[in-house]
């Protein structure tokens with residue numbers, strides 16, 4: 078519960094390095110207090126990781142002066158939304174509406190579809206079908222035009238990004254060279270045509286969730302003013318990751334809402350592929366003529382971890398900012414492993430040692446790529462070390478879904494259509510699977526889901542639990558579901574446990590599996606660990622090609638990889654381990670052992686100095 082003592086504005090909330098079970102009086106620092114008490118219409122906070130940006134937002138929402146007023150808290154990603162929601166709930170703040178910016182746009186549209194040019198409530202389209210549509214239209218539009226492969230790829234990417242991610246097509250076109258920019262009119266016409274056809278079919282692509290409200294508010298100032306009457310305070314977390322269209326919506330809201338606070342960290346801009354760019358915070362501050370405020374103290378990490386983070390930060394092309402901590406601890410360890418197998422063994426040993434003193438759920442293994450985690454997961458589970466791919470919440474969601482599916486299936490004949498819903502829900506095949514309209518629509522479009530229905534019938538005839546679970550696996554792979562790498566391994570592990578069991582027994586097995594894995598080490602990608610914190614962080618596969626990623630060719634992409642490293646390092650509170658297994662130990666040309674920077678370009682001399690180096 079977040080509580081204020083009116084005199085000092087002390088806040089009770091979770092705090093790092095606290096005695097377990099003991100609530101703490103969280104004393105906002107002077108910098109935080111001045112932000113909480115600020116009377117500016119717009120405040121911009123650009124501060125480092127763990128400096129308490131999100132905590133400050135929650136403290137603002139709970140401040141006595143905003144009691145009884147409605148607060149809108151928006152953020153870029155679903156994960157950040159969950160974090161904000163949880164913290165607001167923990168703080169006992171009820172007068173707050175937390176949403177992703179897309180979710181907020183979607184809600185606006187569905188509450189009044191006619192105003193947004195839809196004849197009825199629009200149905201969200203799934204990304205796969207929009208992608209196919211874009212591809213078809215693109216091919217048709219450029220049929221007679223000779224395009225080399227590179228140009229075709231670039232133009233297609235610009236079009237796809239603008240429709241699926243809501244990036245600004247004009248801005249993207251401006252970055253292309255003259256020969257490619259020549260095709261701008263065709264591309265813009267194509268974009269307008271696809272957006273229009275989606276609208277005519279009452280379909281809502283992901284980007285429409287923001288494009289529509291932005292257009293609507295621009296053309297209907299009264300509607301925008303009504304939003305200003307509904308919300309008194311607008312809080313935006315993870316501001317640095319906003320795409321241009323998200324930014325436009327926030328800009329519009331900022332013109333009518335009395336109090337606006339945006340927080341972020343330029344150096345943590347890691348969603349370039351969504352259209353995020355560094356400098357967003359600064360540009361916003363400049364436009365509104367406010368000086369961005371900083372929070373100089375990190376409340377999360379030890380000074381030794383921050384020293385390493387500051388090295389990375391200095392190498393980044395962002396505003397210089399150094400962070401300090403009052404807590405000291407061990408130097409981060411840089412562990413050089415000869416092979417991937419030895420890396421897995423080393424992680425296993427580290428986890429065995431660490432879990433004696435730290436709760437397993439307070440340890441995270443982070444990697445740049447999902448693939449690295451999947452291999453490690455297999456290897457650790459075979460050694461009997463319990464880990465969870467993704468977070469505990471992901472596991473809970475998967476197990477809940479599987480249980481629901483088996484329950485529906487156990488009911489027998491009447492179940493198929495309901496089972497379709499459940500499979501779709503588990504697989505997240507509708508962007509808003511809780512949306513009944515979308516589910517109804519999917520039921521109707523049997524043609525599209527013939528594969529699913531065929532599989533479902535086969536599984537029902539087989540009536541074995543295994544057949545039913547493998548149905549879900551098949552469907553996930555068939556539809557190339559984005560979380561298949563998280564769900565499929567769980568099902569694979571469950572298979573031998575549920576073999577020959579009745580439905581009831583299988584459900585009990587799933588529950589047992591869940592409780593066994595609930596307090597386990599999290600294996601996460603760096604992107605999904607954004608905004609989270611752990612006592613101990615182990616970063617694996619720090620090797621050229623994996624991290625930095627082999628796709629990061631351009632200078633901008635390489636910088637983003639470095640920002641990812643910065644995010645990974647700053648998730649750790651007390652201990653940090655960086656593991657680097659090379660593909661080969663010798664340079665094939667010179668036959669000399671690989672230098673550290675050849676192994677991984679991040680491991681420069683200054684970086685190495687801040688770590689304790691160990692070779693296994």
Ligand SMILES: Nc1ncnc2c1ncn2[C@@H]1O[C@H](COP(=O)(O)OP(=O)(O)OP(=O)(O)O)[C@@H](O)[C@H]1O
Pocket residue numbers: 090091092093103104105106109124125126127128129130131132133342376377607608609610
């Ligand atoms: N004044 C304070 N005193 C003690 N602890 C604090 C204070 N402010 C924040 N914290 C704690 O510091 C940790 C990090 O806070 P928070 O998550 O708000 O940081 P952040 O700046 O949003 O981080 P990130 O950039 O990684 O999202 C949390 O555990 C929070 O409880």
